[in-house]
Amino acid sequence: MFRIPLACAAAAILAACGQPTPAAVPDAATEASAEAAGQSINIYSARHYDSDKAMYARFTEVTGIKVNVREAGAPELLETMKAEGANSPADLVIVSDAGALYRFQKEGFTQAVRSEALEAAIPAQLREKDGHWFGLSKRARVIVYDPQMLPIEEVDTYADLADERLRGEICVRSSTNVYNLSLLGEFIGRNGGEAAEQWAKGVTANFARPPEGGDTAQIEAVAAGQCAAAIVNHYYWVRLAQGTTEQRLKAAKTTISFPDQDGNGTHINISGAAVTASSKNPNAAVKFIEFLATPEGQALLTSETKEFPVVAGAALPEGLEVLPEFKQSDFPLDQLGVHQPEAQAIFDRAGWN
Template sequence: MTLRTLLLATAASACALPAVADVNIYTTRQPELIQPVMDAFTDKTGIAVNLAFVNEGLIERLKAEGPRSPADLVMTVDIANMQRVVDSGTIQPMDDQILQDAVPANLRATDNTWFALTTRARIVYASKDRVAEGEISTYEDLADPKWKGRLCTRSGLHDYNLALLSAYIAHHGEEEAKVWAQGLKDNLAKKPEGNDRSQVKSIWAGECDISLGNTYYMGQMLADPEQTEWANSVSIRFPTFQDGGTHVNISGIAMTKSAPNKAEAQQLMEFLVSPEAQAIYAEVNNEYPVLEGAPLSDLVQSWGEFTVDDIDLTEVAGHRAAALRIMEEVNFEG
């Protein structure tokens, strides 16, 4: 074989090799929060991950793109939004034993259309100076008149608060949930506004004594020199439902029907529930892993243990429309 023939054969062989495809993700989560774990996947496999932040109109975009959509995966930070994506008909189930073994049954769809990657608890931030230990123990307590003018929260129409109210409906029914929502409104110290961290700032400033928030925001505040003082003014309390545990929500993932890079996307899904990825999630984002035995960060461990509410998250997601209607009926934002 001549040198020219050898070079041509080598070039032809190289062209015939399958290219390593990228994985494209539509995410409602801020990309910077998940970039570290995506970088770890790329370092391990050579497969690049493209994150597109789609905060509004996710379902409409998937439907409009149809089978031509470049999205392989969809990630959301709320079970109700994930269920809405599934209900839109743009998702395919994943019969994947690695995913099913890693993710507990109550943290994935029964038809394997979505899988949780992490969880976070919806807790109470309480003033260290003005709220005694044990003074609040249940979500039901939040509607007690003793908290009148002492409660702060972000919009009642935000996904996190709608999910909590949806869980309340699952436990107590719509009628009692409406009474509870009205009680929350009556106890507000000010109009709902801002995010979970700004509620803690209000506690620090003496505007209220307790607020609703997700656990991981404590980690974010402690990492920000401008917010450390806010964080140190409160403690985390893990309320429970009277007949259940502490409400948790998820960040989750699902495979689109159109997935042009299905094999690579499936590889990424499996990596995200691996011990390596779950440890990165826990350390970087101060979230709770879904993989049994995956370590918590030292900071998260310091917050203490709690009993996770065992109500099915798909049921919780099914009550979102009722929760939204109740918040509007009590004029929570007014």
């Protein structure tokens, strides 16, 4: 149970998707090195952050391997790879959520990778057991609430959100969002489908409004008094609290609860990467993942997103220092995707649109 002081973050910047283009323009020496090496990798990324351009450029500087990037949402990238089939030029896929990575794996678009460096740096819980994907940064699915409307005791577990005392007080995004599917996927894995359905129906009965918008919109709704509590990923609050004066004022009206500290711990998910089955340069793709699993790579990966690093000893991004240490769920993330079809069916039956 935690009540957190304010301070923090930066807003994400959406980028347009398109055909693979160079992620950054390296200096002449670096470019010459890459061309001399004759190596490049094509990355399909669901991330849309300016800081990633520096990340790609630094990798090229260190290794001489040129990086080309195609950006789009994970569902769009998945459909693109289905259309491309075995001829897909993608060497690497980067997406948010273990459940999304599972979808690429299930379609046969990833390959197993063995890397002593990755297995040593990344905890087993945060990677697929056979090396089909690797988690590279963490996010916590938390409860943001208005302390003027609710005491912490009423929102210190996920189960609290289904309690009838919160009728008309809950804001949340659509059930089709992968973050919510993974959260319910863990609930199914731990407690079974029947208990998961009871919880989903209870939360739906407590909606202050139909699901709409992203996680930032849920925090803003709490700040505006439209609801008393919302389910969001931690970094949306951190970014808001480090944003413009208006954004900081909105964050100042809310507080974060890390649920289930006396139980299984707060639900954790990842952003991660997978080497594609069609990769023409898998060794270079593995080198890129290994680079992101170094302290330098972790800093480049998380500085703008405000996610948690996964590598021991990696520095926290600015803004996360105000968050307390908290108990994290140890649920194996490679199981989240397995339960997502059942999770969607449960949400549908519950009327969580």
